[in-house]
């Protein structure tokens with residue numbers, strides 16, 4: 096009798112324990128699945144706090160990159176770039192590589208491999224630290240391993256191309272014009288040449304010539320409605336399909352150049368250039384603004400509400416929004432055409448020793464070194480997630496170990 100009861104009890108206990116184990120098993124596996132998506136920084140990594148704090152100014156960016164270069168310890172970063180086409184425009188500088196196929200001019204050794212993702216074998220995908228997507232709304236494949244990074248790159252307006260701005264958090268690293276993105280990237284090109292450009296010589300403006308140039312090919316509401324109202328007060332030479340009225344060959348000396356130089360050459364023929372972006376978004380300034388400085392012209396800006404803070408100098412451009420109406424703007428432009436001293440004030444920044452901090456930061460993080468900055472970001476996460484190959488520096492590691500023993 097007793098033994099029978101005991102046996103029954105034992106049986107019940109075995110059942111209870113089994114249920115508990117099963118329950119725990121299910122819980123932990125569920126837990127593991129949710130943990131898989133995020134990798135926690137490893138706080139035993141030296142400088143982990145500094146490495147996980149987003150830089151806010153030029154000095155902090157330089158310090159961050161210095162730390163990353165040091166801690167990365169010459170380890171290669173391998174990034175596959177997809178799709179192969181439509182990533183560089185025909186007027187951008189070609190990437191240069193070293194003999195070992197790493198990017199030239201990048202402190203972190205980085206293999207930047209432009210290839211269609213469809214052409215990669217799963218073995219090749221496994222070797223990649225990151226996959227770099229250009230103007231893609233979502234990754235084309237799933238991750239080959241847990242710590243692999245998906246990067247989304249776009250410099251397109253979020254108003255006009257919301258699909259390229261990862262609303263669903265499908266990517267790990269975001270590279271956009273926005274300072275809040277992981278690798279903020281500006282459209283600034285060749286700023287070292289800007290000092291050498293002579294201000295437009297107002298004496299050389301033919302009386303028949305419009306004083307303003309415009310090169311735009313995409314219609315927006317603002318471009319459609321506002322430009323004609325300015326034109327009622329002051330003539331505009333438009334070379335793109337938006338309000339086109341002038342042929343490129345009107346300036347034969349610009350004809351035989353490459354597309355980037357042709358545009359700059361055209362812009363340099365007029366004292367003002369209409370720099371009207373697609374939308375007004377924080378930090379959104381394209382070549383439509385920056386390339387104007389590479390001529391002796393003055394940009395007339397409609398774009399990022401914070402653009403004044405990152406121009407080389409607050410008085411290097413004219414802001415449409417500073418004027419109560421179009422007539423007031425036109426009057427100011429006419430005044431500058433008549434008063435050369437006042438016009439030259441918009442060029443004084445060219446000879447100034449220092450340009451604004453906001454501008455220098457945007458230069459440091461510009462489109463020409465975007466690839467290298469992306470490599471550094473991938474290296475940063477690799478270090479922070481404890482997958483790096485840290486250099487030997489005994490004191491720091493010793494301290495870390497001591498802390499560990501005390502726990």
Ligand SMILES: *[C@@H]1O[C@H](CO)[C@@H](O)[C@H](O)[C@H]1NC(C)=O
Nearest residue numbers: 430433434435436437438440
């Ligand atoms: C021309 O501009 C200068 C500099 O802004 C100013 O001092 C001067 O009074 C202006 N001259 C006229 C005639 O408006």
